[in-house]
Each structure stands twice: as C-alpha cells, then as structure tokens.
Amino acid sequence: MSKTPDSAVRAYIEQHRAAFLDDLAEWLRIPSVSAQPEHAADVRRSADWLAAKLQETGFPTCEVWATPGAPAVFAEWPSDDPQAPTVLVYGHHDVQPAAREDGWDSDPFEPVVRGNRLHARGAADDKGQVFFHTLGVRAHLAATGRTAPAVHLKLLIEGEEESGSPHFRALVEERQDRLAADAVIVSDTSMWSEDTPTVCTGMRGLAECEIELHGPDQDIHSGAFGGAVPNPATAAARLVADLHDEHARVAVPGFYEGVTELTDRERELFAELPFDEQEWLRTARSTATHGEAGRTTLERIWARPTAEVNGIGGGYQGPGSKTIIPSSAMVKLSFRLVAGQDPDHIEKIVRAWTAERIPAGIRHEITFAAATRPCLTPLDHPALQSVARAMGRAFEQEIRFTREGGSGPAADLQDVLVAPVLFLGISVPSDGWHAPNEKVELDLLLKGVETTAYLWGDLAENWRDAH
Amino acid sequence: MSKTPDSAVRAYIEQHRAAFLDDLAEWLRIPSVSAQPEHAADVRRSADWLAAKLQETGFPTCEVWATPGAPAVFAEWPSDDPQAPTVLVYGHHDVQPAAREDGWDSDPFEPVVRGNRLHARGAADDKGQVFFHTLGVRAHLAATGRTAPAVHLKLLIEGEEESGSPHFRALVEERQDRLAADAVIVSDTSMWSEDTPTVCTGMRGLAECEIELHGPDQDIHSGAFGGAVPNPATAAARLVADLHDEHARVAVPGFYEGVTELTDRERELFAELPFDEQEWLRTARSTATHGEAGRTTLERIWARPTAEVNGIGGGYQGPGSKTIIPSSAMVKLSFRLVAGQDPDHIEKIVRAWTAERIPAGIRHEITFAAATRPCLTPLDHPALQSVARAMGRAFEQEIRFTREGGSGPAADLQDVLVAPVLFLGISVPSDGWHAPNEKVELDLLLKGVETTAYLWGDLAENWRDAH
Missing domain, CATH: 3.40.630.10 (Zn peptidases)
Incomplete structure (x- = not known):
C-alpha cells in the first residue's frame, strides 16, 4: 500500500x-x-x-x-x-x-x-x-x-x-x-x-408519536363521578408506565425484533474507552443512571434501542387544585432505534400495543412523525x-x-x-x-x-x- | 306521637x-x-x-x-x-x-x-x-x-x-x-x-396532593442520554398507573383501612333507586363506566373511596415534537374518602407509598392541601x-x-x-x-x-x- x-x-x-x-x-x-x-x-x-x-x-x-x-x-x-x-x-x-x-x-x-x-x-x-x-x-x-x-x-x-x-x-x-x-x-x-x-x-434512528386520549366530553367533577368512569390521564399514565418492564427493557412486544447485537469486539472496544460515569452524569445533569439491565451506560446510549416519554399532559396543571376528571390527556413518545430495527415495524407494533391498552370509554388517536432510520x-x-x-x-x-x-x-x-x-x-x-x-x-x-x-x-x- | x-x-x-x-x-x-x-x-x-x-x-x-x-x-x-x-x-x-x-x-x-x-x-x-x-x-x-x-x-x-x-x-x-x-x-x-x-x-371526604418530580437539572437530549438516566415523566406516570390494581381498587397499602362498609339494607336501598346507567353516562359525558370491581356505579360514586389523577404534566406539550428527557413532571391526585377513613392517615400512607416508588436520580416533593372529612x-x-x-x-x-x-x-x-x-x-x-x-x-x-x-x-x- x-x-x-x-x-x-x-x-x-x-x-x-x-x-x-x-x-x-x-x-x-x-x-x-x-x-x-x-x-x-x-x-x-x-x-x-x-x-x-x-x-x-x-x-x-x-x-x-x-x-x-x-x-x-x-x-x-x-x-x-x-x-x-x-x-x-x-x-x-x-x-x-x-x-x-x-x-x-x-x-x-x-x-x-x-x-x-x-x-x-x-x-x-x-x-x-x-x-x-x-x-x-x-x-x-x-x-x-x-x-x-x-x-x-x-x-x-x-x-x-x-x-x-x-x-x-x-x-x-x-x-x-x-x-x-x-x-x-x-x-x-x-x-x-x-x-x-x-x-x-x-x-440511532428515531420513531416519534403523539397519542391523544379522550374521555368525557368535558372535564367532569371528580366528586360526582370519580371512581365510576375511565380517566384519560390514568390511561395516558398507564401507557407510559407499561412502556418498560421491570428490567427497564422496552415492553412493546416485538420491539427488539431484528436488533443487531453488539459484537464481542465492539463491547470490548466500548469498555476500553476512558469512561468516567460521574463525569458523564454531570454532562447528563443527572444524579443517577438508569436503564436496561445488564448493559453499561455506553451500551445503553449508543447501541440499545430505547423508549422515552418526551411529554405528558392532561387535566389541571396550574397552581392549587381542581377536582376534575380531565376530558383528555396526551403523551409524546420517542423510540431510539438501532441497526436491524425498521421504523415501519415499530410504528405498527406501537399502534397495536397502544390500542390494546386503551380502556372502554376512552377514544385515542395516535400520530407518527416521519421516522429516521438507524x-x-x-x-x-x-x-x-x-x-x-x-x-x-x-x-x-x-x-x-x-x-x-x-x-x-x-x-x-x-x-x-x-x-x-x-x-x-x-x-x-x-x-x-x-x-x-x-x-x-x-x-x-x-x-x-x-x-x-x-x-x-x-x-x-x-x-x-x-x- | x-x-x-x-x-x-x-x-x-x-x-x-x-x-x-x-x-x-x-x-x-x-x-x-x-x-x-x-x-x-x-x-x-x-x-x-x-x-x-x-x-x-x-x-x-x-x-x-x-x-x-x-x-x-x-x-x-x-x-x-x-x-x-x-x-x-x-x-x-x-x-x-x-x-x-x-x-x-x-x-x-x-x-x-x-x-x-x-x-x-x-x-x-x-x-x-x-x-x-x-x-x-x-x-x-x-x-x-x-x-x-x-x-x-x-x-x-x-x-x-x-x-x-x-x-x-x-x-x-x-x-x-x-x-x-x-x-x-x-x-x-x-x-x-x-x-x-x-x-x-x-x-365523601377529600384529600388532595400535588407531587413534583425533578430529574435532570434541565431538559436533556433524548438521543444523547435516552435510555441511561431516569425520566421524571416516566416516574410520574408510574405513580398514577400504580394507584389502582387490576380490579380498579386503590393500591396504596392501608387505603381501605377502617372503611365503613355499606350495610345490606343500604345496598338494597341503592338498588331500589330508578337508576338508568345510560342516562347517568350522559350526565357524566362519558361512554363507558369503569371502577372498582364488584360494585355498582352508585356504590362507586357514593359509598366507595377513590383515587383520581386531576392533572399530570411534564416535558413538551406543544405541537410537533421535542426529543427531550424532561427536567421535571408533576401529578395532582385527589382521594375521595368515606366514613371510617382519616385524611391524616391517608396523607401518611400516600407519602410513604410515593417515596417508595421514586427511582434513584429523581427528587420529589409532595404537598397536601387542607383535607375535608367524609x-x-x-x-x-x-x-x-x-x-x-x-x-x-x-x-x-x-x-x-x-x-x-x-x-x-x-x-x-x-x-x-x-x-x-x-x-x-x-x-x-x-x-x-x-x-x-x-x-x-x-x-x-x-x-x-x-x-x-x-x-x-x-x-x-x-x-x-x-x-
């Protein structure tokens, strides 16, 4: 050469x-x-x-x-x-x-x-x-x-x-x-x-969606009706809570399908980098790490797919209290994807998983933004x-x-x-x-x-x- | 007489x-x-x-x-x-x-x-x-x-x-x-x-609280950090999701302690009322009932204690998307109480239950408003x-x-x-x-x-x- x-x-x-x-x-x-x-x-x-x-x-x-x-x-x-x-x-x-x-x-x-x-x-x-x-x-x-x-x-x-x-x-x-x-x-x-x-x-790639959940036609009194009709903010929260299992793995069935695993060589190379977790936490402005069990922080952010809630909202968010069952709620989710994952497949399984989780009496709409491939x-x-x-x-x-x-x-x-x-x-x-x-x-x-x-x-x- | x-x-x-x-x-x-x-x-x-x-x-x-x-x-x-x-x-x-x-x-x-x-x-x-x-x-x-x-x-x-x-x-x-x-x-x-x-x-009585959850010092990039630090909006959603068990009963341990049960006579009297569920749903502006298993709608709204989320918020809630892990999130919860329940006890157990559920890396504050007794x-x-x-x-x-x-x-x-x-x-x-x-x-x-x-x-x- x-x-x-x-x-x-x-x-x-x-x-x-x-x-x-x-x-x-x-x-x-x-x-x-x-x-x-x-x-x-x-x-x-x-x-x-x-x-x-x-x-x-x-x-x-x-x-x-x-x-x-x-x-x-x-x-x-x-x-x-x-x-x-x-x-x-x-x-x-x-x-x-x-x-x-x-x-x-x-x-x-x-x-x-x-x-x-x-x-x-x-x-x-x-x-x-x-x-x-x-x-x-x-x-x-x-x-x-x-x-x-x-x-x-x-x-x-x-x-x-x-x-x-x-x-x-x-x-x-x-x-x-x-x-x-x-x-x-x-x-x-x-x-x-x-x-x-x-x-x-x-x-990593990116798939993003917004889910709107609609319950009562308007906010209703939590005293008069509380405990007897479905609450869209609860349904929204349950979607977010159900996103991960107890090992902090994404719980949407099929999510890891096709994921290209790190090779032993890549894992070794990651481990050789002079990674200082305390220093990294400072850049993340956080006080603790959290993520998929059995993975290092570098593996989690570079080589593993994730689900994060970027926004959630519903009901009264001002000062003091308002005893309502909110009429609607929404969540914005984003999924970081790695090689081997197909955003179209992710959209399909997230849609199905969401639909399965919406209780009777709650209507939902889910909208996906244009995806970016890994x-x-x-x-x-x-x-x-x-x-x-x-x-x-x-x-x-x-x-x-x-x-x-x-x-x-x-x-x-x-x-x-x-x-x-x-x-x-x-x-x-x-x-x-x-x-x-x-x-x-x-x-x-x-x-x-x-x-x-x-x-x-x-x-x-x-x-x-x-x- | x-x-x-x-x-x-x-x-x-x-x-x-x-x-x-x-x-x-x-x-x-x-x-x-x-x-x-x-x-x-x-x-x-x-x-x-x-x-x-x-x-x-x-x-x-x-x-x-x-x-x-x-x-x-x-x-x-x-x-x-x-x-x-x-x-x-x-x-x-x-x-x-x-x-x-x-x-x-x-x-x-x-x-x-x-x-x-x-x-x-x-x-x-x-x-x-x-x-x-x-x-x-x-x-x-x-x-x-x-x-x-x-x-x-x-x-x-x-x-x-x-x-x-x-x-x-x-x-x-x-x-x-x-x-x-x-x-x-x-x-x-x-x-x-x-x-x-x-x-x-x-x-019914009423106990209300607001829980603020703080994660990263400021919103951080969900690509750079997603999957590796705790997300306060996820923690907020999990609190709300965990409020009820699969029978729609409030899952905070000790919540039902002391609850005065309906007598058989009261239950009979409720059942004798000319209750039309479809008509009731119209006043509730809802399309389905949902609540504690084994209870009628009237029992649920009159005689059973409840937990409802009145508001939840965190991260980006505007149009389009923003790929962040939010810095903070909050939930407003209200508990309707029935005879036999003590708001002070409810506050104590909700505080303990909340603290147990907050993951490392998330700081929380919980504030209770003045309660109303049943x-x-x-x-x-x-x-x-x-x-x-x-x-x-x-x-x-x-x-x-x-x-x-x-x-x-x-x-x-x-x-x-x-x-x-x-x-x-x-x-x-x-x-x-x-x-x-x-x-x-x-x-x-x-x-x-x-x-x-x-x-x-x-x-x-x-x-x-x-x-």
Missing part, C-alpha cells in the same frame, strides 16, 4: 495554515442562522460564499441548490481515475442562533483566536469541520502530485441542519442521481476527547478502516470507535443513496455546540485537514482491493 | 305563598356573586337583607358575621322548651356568576315564573332552599299554636360557598360556642328526582328518621336515601361541632345549578316549607325518646 509522504502533507498544511484560518474566519463572520427568518439572506450569502470558495479550491462543479427553505451547496471534483470510488461529504453551513448577551465573551460572529482555540458560532458545528475538507483535498493533491483527487469527490453542505433539516430528504431524493456515491462521509460529529481520537460508527457501519468495513487509518496517521495514535445516541440526516443519505455512512469529525465535547463561546481546537482542526489529505488515497486503494 | 295537623300546615302555607315568593324574588334580585369582586357590595347587601328578613320572621337574634371575605348570616330562635335539642341549619346566600349572554332566556337576576318554575340565579342553589326555612318555621308555629320553635333553632348562612368556603372552617371554629348544636341540617343538596324524593345521608349519618339515626318522616308527610310518599359523591363544608360543621349532619334539600338535578336558566320547582319549594313545618316537632319529640 503506497502512502502519501506524511511530512509533505504537514509541510503543505503549515504553509497554508494562515490563509486557511483567515478564510474560515471570513465565513464565520456570516451569521447563517437558519432558525431566524431575519438571517435568511445571511444563510444564502453563506451558501454563495462557500460555493465560490470551493470553486477557488478547484472543484470544477460548484452549485447552490435552492430548497423551499435555505439553500444547500453541492460541489463535485471527479477523480482522474474513472474506476475510483465516489465519496460524498456531508456537512452544513447554517449555525445555531447566538447573541453576545447569551454569555459570550466576545461577538459570536467576530471570530477570535485565544491560545489554540478559535471562538465563533459555527467554529466546530459545523463550518470548521466542513472547511477542513478544502485544505485537505489541496494537501492531498500537492503531496501526491495529482491534479484530481484519488476518489470522485462530492460535497453536499446543507443549510437547514440546525432547523431539523425539513427539506433535506426531499432534496436528496430529487438530486439522487447527482449525489450517487459509494460511501458517505459525514463531518458533523465529535470525538471522545482531545486525548482519545475516535471514529463514530453509527447513529445507521451503522460494521467495524470491518473497508471504508471505515480507511477513515480510522487516515486519522491514525494524522493523530499518530490508535483510533478508537464510538457511536452516537442521537439521530441525524445522515440516515437519509444512507437510505436514499444506499451507501455506507462514515463519520469523520474532529470536534470534542468541550467545543460547546449550541452554547456560548463555541470554539474549535486549532490543532484538531488541522488534524482534520491532514486526515482528509491521507483519506482519499487510502480509500481509493483499499476500496479497489475490497471490491 | 303527636303530629301537627297536616291540613293546618298546608292552609297556612297556601295563605302566605304569594308573599313568600315575592320576598324570595326580592332576594334573588341581589346579585350576590361571591367570585366576582365587583359584586362584593351585593354579597354584603344580600347578608343584610337576609338578616332583616329573619328578624321579621321572628328570630330574636339575627347577626351578620364578618369574615376576611364575604359575610355570613347567623340567626337563633330558642325553643320555649329548655330541654329541646339544638338544630343548626346550614345554607349559603352567595350565588354562582351569571350573565344573560351565557344562554339565559331572561335576566338571571330578574326572577321570572314560567309555569311551575321560578327562574333566577340562586333559585335552587341556594337562596330558595335557605328561604323555605323562613315560612317553614312560621307554619310550624301557626299550626301548633307555639310561640317559639319545638327545637332551639339556629341558622348559619355563609357567603362564600361558591368560592370554595375559604374562611368557613375558621369562622365555625371561632364561633363554635354560638354554633353548638345537637344536629346540623344542610339545605344545599338535590333529591334523586321530582318523582323520587330522597334524603342524602352523607358526603360525613355519614347512619340510616337508623333518630334525626335522620325525623327528616325522612317529615319529608314523607310533605311529599305523601316513601322517602328514599342517597348519598353525595362530592365533598363540602358540611364536614367542617360535623367536625368542629361534633354533631351529625343531615341533608334536607328539595332541588332536583334538572334545576341547572351553576348553569343558565337555573330554576326551582315551586311545588317542591313549598314541600320544603311543609317539611320543616313538620320537622321541628318530630325532631324534638323523637330526640327526647332516643336520648
């Missing part, structure tokens, strides 16, 4: 580091807050800025794709090897809202370097992590002497991720032909820590091995593996493009995503650049070997 | 009927709405009007008793027999809010007679039922030739019943010596129906027999027995004065308490007058026999 000489890559990066950071700062000055209508023009300006920058980087195709919401940016740079695999990089150019008065030490849209950190809204989430791909591909070319990347490289950088990606799946479906890829690289995640660089191998790339997948190897060269240490408990638009890419999803992120938990004083560690940002400089060559070579 | 000649009573009532109804109409014109501050002066005017009218009726003592809220009226007419028992009549002179535009066919405070019905706010609840005592005691005197009643007669007519009687218990405690009585007659209830005159023999007069109590007999003479038919599922200030009188509580009400469910076009059936109103005309003599005589 031939490798790009690491010293050449590092020299190239060192040489272009200042310009790279100046450019990133320029982009960070655009307050591309997708959630705030007053920043709609800024989001469009951010897309235009990025398209122009990618063109300057060398991408022969750079387009701004309109959506019914904020625009996405698409860029493509074909390999000079027609047999090369196609890789699609995903990220987003919109950012979370931020205001100085939220607790920022400086203007969130005026980037500031303090020590080894670049502070600005979007520094880590996600402009910094999108931007390392620009210098990365240039370093790859410079160090290898190529004029085009070793893989067919595509970028899709959406503009509505911080607003729940409402038009993303439709965009991917519509542009499916242009987006076709053999693998997807998502650069919008975090590593375990600065000391423990990691690759995320999957995210995604998981096996540890031995050659593309995942390439990512881990490229990171290992950049970080000069062993790369470990994690997963994410949350769910994201990556699953749409996996589904529509029928391609494995890999996660290449250099952010760390302390970067303060969505929080004041968001920052990116400059050393790690440049490790991201370096990783991609190695990645495309490694991927092209090993992909060929594997297929 | 000597009886007042019924024909003499009827003749007296017939003779004074017009003036009695004119006086009642005058009182009904005073909009004594205790819940609306703009009517505070009207409530005071109503108290003054009643005190003056009671003086005119012949009560030697008539006082308006101030409270921190609206005033009550107290009147006393000692018997000429120093050995006679003392009876305290309870009612209220304040009324529910009412406005023409709520659906009234005429001004709610301009009484109108249509056919056999007198329509006005307060006609049945409770001015009409207080007022029949005025003509009643005069008819009693006229027909027996006495100059003072056969019992020591006291009236306490409060001014805040429709606002939850916030100062009533304190008033009764403060004026305990003046209010001392051997029996309390509450005239603020309904009969089964026009065709089925009844006496209520008891009301009250129940045994069927064979001589005073109850007197009420039933007096009603039987007035209505010329057998009087049946009911109970009330709700809870009321009568229990305070029972507790503080340590006296049995009897219910003498002539209203019927169709009278529209708290609704537009409230009315009282004139025939029944005069049966109320007639009942009290017989009652004081019967009570004095039989009390002496029984004691």
Whole structure:
C-alpha cells in the first residue's frame, strides 16, 4: 500500500495554515442562522460564499441548490481515475442562533483566536469541520502530485441542519442521481476527547408519536363521578408506565425484533474507552443512571434501542387544585432505534400495543412523525478502516470507535443513496455546540485537514482491493 | 306521637305563598356573586337583607358575621322548651356568576315564573332552599299554636360557598360556642328526582396532593442520554398507573383501612333507586363506566373511596415534537374518602407509598392541601328518621336515601361541632345549578316549607325518646 509522504502533507498544511484560518474566519463572520427568518439572506450569502470558495479550491462543479427553505451547496471534483470510488461529504453551513448577551465573551460572529482555540458560532458545528475538507483535498493533491483527487469527490453542505433539516430528504431524493456515491462521509460529529481520537460508527434512528386520549366530553367533577368512569390521564399514565418492564427493557412486544447485537469486539472496544460515569452524569445533569439491565451506560446510549416519554399532559396543571376528571390527556413518545430495527415495524407494533391498552370509554388517536432510520457501519468495513487509518496517521495514535445516541440526516443519505455512512469529525465535547463561546481546537482542526489529505488515497486503494 | 295537623300546615302555607315568593324574588334580585369582586357590595347587601328578613320572621337574634371575605348570616330562635335539642341549619346566600349572554332566556337576576318554575340565579342553589326555612318555621308555629320553635333553632348562612368556603372552617371554629348544636341540617343538596324524593345521608371526604418530580437539572437530549438516566415523566406516570390494581381498587397499602362498609339494607336501598346507567353516562359525558370491581356505579360514586389523577404534566406539550428527557413532571391526585377513613392517615400512607416508588436520580416533593372529612349519618339515626318522616308527610310518599359523591363544608360543621349532619334539600338535578336558566320547582319549594313545618316537632319529640 503506497502512502502519501506524511511530512509533505504537514509541510503543505503549515504553509497554508494562515490563509486557511483567515478564510474560515471570513465565513464565520456570516451569521447563517437558519432558525431566524431575519438571517435568511445571511444563510444564502453563506451558501454563495462557500460555493465560490470551493470553486477557488478547484472543484470544477460548484452549485447552490435552492430548497423551499435555505439553500444547500453541492460541489463535485471527479477523480482522474474513472474506476475510483465516489465519496460524498456531508456537512452544513447554517449555525445555531447566538447573541453576545447569551454569555459570550466576545461577538459570536467576530471570530477570535485565544491560545489554540478559535471562538465563533459555527467554529466546530459545523463550518470548521466542513472547511477542513478544502485544505485537505489541496494537501492531498500537492503531496501526491495529482491534479484530481484519488476518489470522485462530492460535497453536499446543507443549510437547514440546525432547523431539523425539513427539506433535506426531499432534496436528496430529487438530486439522487447527482449525489450517487459509494460511501458517505459525514463531518458533523465529535470525538471522545482531545486525548482519545475516535471514529463514530453509527447513529440511532428515531420513531416519534403523539397519542391523544379522550374521555368525557368535558372535564367532569371528580366528586360526582370519580371512581365510576375511565380517566384519560390514568390511561395516558398507564401507557407510559407499561412502556418498560421491570428490567427497564422496552415492553412493546416485538420491539427488539431484528436488533443487531453488539459484537464481542465492539463491547470490548466500548469498555476500553476512558469512561468516567460521574463525569458523564454531570454532562447528563443527572444524579443517577438508569436503564436496561445488564448493559453499561455506553451500551445503553449508543447501541440499545430505547423508549422515552418526551411529554405528558392532561387535566389541571396550574397552581392549587381542581377536582376534575380531565376530558383528555396526551403523551409524546420517542423510540431510539438501532441497526436491524425498521421504523415501519415499530410504528405498527406501537399502534397495536397502544390500542390494546386503551380502556372502554376512552377514544385515542395516535400520530407518527416521519421516522429516521438507524445507521451503522460494521467495524470491518473497508471504508471505515480507511477513515480510522487516515486519522491514525494524522493523530499518530490508535483510533478508537464510538457511536452516537442521537439521530441525524445522515440516515437519509444512507437510505436514499444506499451507501455506507462514515463519520469523520474532529470536534470534542468541550467545543460547546449550541452554547456560548463555541470554539474549535486549532490543532484538531488541522488534524482534520491532514486526515482528509491521507483519506482519499487510502480509500481509493483499499476500496479497489475490497471490491 | 303527636303530629301537627297536616291540613293546618298546608292552609297556612297556601295563605302566605304569594308573599313568600315575592320576598324570595326580592332576594334573588341581589346579585350576590361571591367570585366576582365587583359584586362584593351585593354579597354584603344580600347578608343584610337576609338578616332583616329573619328578624321579621321572628328570630330574636339575627347577626351578620364578618369574615376576611364575604359575610355570613347567623340567626337563633330558642325553643320555649329548655330541654329541646339544638338544630343548626346550614345554607349559603352567595350565588354562582351569571350573565344573560351565557344562554339565559331572561335576566338571571330578574326572577321570572314560567309555569311551575321560578327562574333566577340562586333559585335552587341556594337562596330558595335557605328561604323555605323562613315560612317553614312560621307554619310550624301557626299550626301548633307555639310561640317559639319545638327545637332551639339556629341558622348559619355563609357567603362564600361558591368560592370554595375559604374562611368557613375558621369562622365555625371561632364561633363554635354560638354554633353548638345537637344536629346540623344542610339545605344545599338535590333529591334523586321530582318523582323520587330522597334524603342524602352523607358526603365523601377529600384529600388532595400535588407531587413534583425533578430529574435532570434541565431538559436533556433524548438521543444523547435516552435510555441511561431516569425520566421524571416516566416516574410520574408510574405513580398514577400504580394507584389502582387490576380490579380498579386503590393500591396504596392501608387505603381501605377502617372503611365503613355499606350495610345490606343500604345496598338494597341503592338498588331500589330508578337508576338508568345510560342516562347517568350522559350526565357524566362519558361512554363507558369503569371502577372498582364488584360494585355498582352508585356504590362507586357514593359509598366507595377513590383515587383520581386531576392533572399530570411534564416535558413538551406543544405541537410537533421535542426529543427531550424532561427536567421535571408533576401529578395532582385527589382521594375521595368515606366514613371510617382519616385524611391524616391517608396523607401518611400516600407519602410513604410515593417515596417508595421514586427511582434513584429523581427528587420529589409532595404537598397536601387542607383535607375535608367524609360525613355519614347512619340510616337508623333518630334525626335522620325525623327528616325522612317529615319529608314523607310533605311529599305523601316513601322517602328514599342517597348519598353525595362530592365533598363540602358540611364536614367542617360535623367536625368542629361534633354533631351529625343531615341533608334536607328539595332541588332536583334538572334545576341547572351553576348553569343558565337555573330554576326551582315551586311545588317542591313549598314541600320544603311543609317539611320543616313538620320537622321541628318530630325532631324534638323523637330526640327526647332516643336520648
């Protein structure tokens, strides 16, 4: 296996580091807050800025794709090897809202370097992590002497991720032909820590529903009628209570059907991570762990499906008391899903399980939101091995593996493009995503650049070997 | 046993009927709405009007008793027999809010007679039922030739019943010596129906609490943390779900301790009432009954203790979804109690039961409101027999027995004065308490007058026999 000489890559990066950071700062000055209508023009300006920058980087195709919401940016740079695999990089150019008065030490849209950190809204989430791909591909070319990347490289950088990606799946479906890829690289995640660089191998899926329960036509007197008619708030509570058995396993029959179990190797790898439960509890703002019996906390949040009640309501919730049997109640449930689970199946069994539990005299309606599928790339997948190897060269240490408990638009890419999803992120938990004083560690940002400089060559070579 | 000649009573009532109804109409014109501050002066005017009218009726003592809220009226007419028992009549002179535009066919405070019905706010609840005592005691005197009643007669007519009687218990405690009585007659209830005159023999008590459950310091992400920390909304739901066992019995250990069981005779009497479950379900605005196994609906609402959730809330209750584990949740529970149950004991066992159910990592606070004790007069109590007999003479038919599922200030009188509580009400469910076009059936109103005309003599005589 031939490798790009690491010293050449590092020299190239060192040489272009200042310009790279100046450019990133320029982009960070655009307050591309997708959630705030007053920043709609800024989001469009951010897309235009990025398209122009990618063109300057060398991408022969750079387009701004309109959506019914904020625009996405698409860029493509074909390999000079027609047999090369196609890789699609995903990220987003919109950012979370931020205001100085939220607790920022400086203007969130005026980037500031303090020590080894670049502070600005979007520094880590996600402009910094999108931007390392620009210098990365240039370093790859410079160090290898190529004029085009070793893989067919595509970028899709959406503009509505911080607003729940409402038009993303439709965009991917519509542009499916242009987006076709053999693998997807998502650069919008975090590593375990600065000391423990990691690759995320999957995210959980998500199925969500709201159940409304209707009892008496209107609130009725709990003295006159209490004890003799069904109470919809009781029925709602019983649904939630019945969700889990005494081992904190989800009790909906068939829920675990098809679940991909952790391999012994994955379980070992999880156990090797320097996990500090007290520290984790602090980030969870909780005082005790609780979950499926026989599973560690990391297994519970990364590798096991769950059911949680996100909201419950019914009857009188104001101060003091009101002696009523409420007319209605509602619960909002969400199910995190893991590989092997099918959201359509989950919806079917949850509907049946709910219907079975509703007593006579209570009418119910259950509504499911659009689901997100889980995604998981096996540890031995050659593309995942390439990512881990490229990171290992950049970080000069062993790369470990994690997963994410949350769910994201990556699953749409996996589904529509029928391609494995890999996660290449250099952010760390302390970067303060969505929080004041968001920052990116400059050393790690440049490790991201370096990783991609190695990645495309490694991927092209090993992909060929594997297929 | 000597009886007042019924024909003499009827003749007296017939003779004074017009003036009695004119006086009642005058009182009904005073909009004594205790819940609306703009009517505070009207409530005071109503108290003054009643005190003056009671003086005119012949009560030697008539006082308006101030409270921190609206005033009550107290009147006393000692018997000429120093050995006679003392009876305290309870009612209220304040009324529910009412406005023409709520659906009234005429001004709610301009009484109108249509056919056999007198329509006005307060006609049945409770001015009409207080007022029949005025003509009643005069008819009693006229027909027996006495100059003072056969019992020591006291009236306490409060001014805040429709606002939850916030100062009533304190008033009764403060004026305990003046209010001392051997029996309390509450005239603020309904009969089964026009065709089925009844006496209520008891009301349920009430214990209420609110439980707050606190989990994470703030809402946390259900993807990042879901499945690994305790969810306070789940804990809240489990409390509610655990309240009842599979037979719909309250599952808090010790809850049924001391409960006075229905006697076979009471059960028979309940079963003899012309109860139509479909009709009852319409008034309950429900489509199915549900309750303690092995009990009829009437037993469930009148004679059995219950637990109901009046409100539950936690997490996100707005439109759409929010994938959080909520920081907190709360439930409001109320327990209806029957004779033999002690609210202090209920509070103790509910606190213990709750504490046992809260998982590690959830902190809870439980707050009990002031409780109301249940009250129940045994069927064979001589005073109850007197009420039933007096009603039987007035209505010329057998009087049946009911109970009330709700809870009321009568229990305070029972507790503080340590006296049995009897219910003498002539209203019927169709009278529209708290609704537009409230009315009282004139025939029944005069049966109320007639009942009290017989009652004081019967009570004095039989009390002496029984004691």
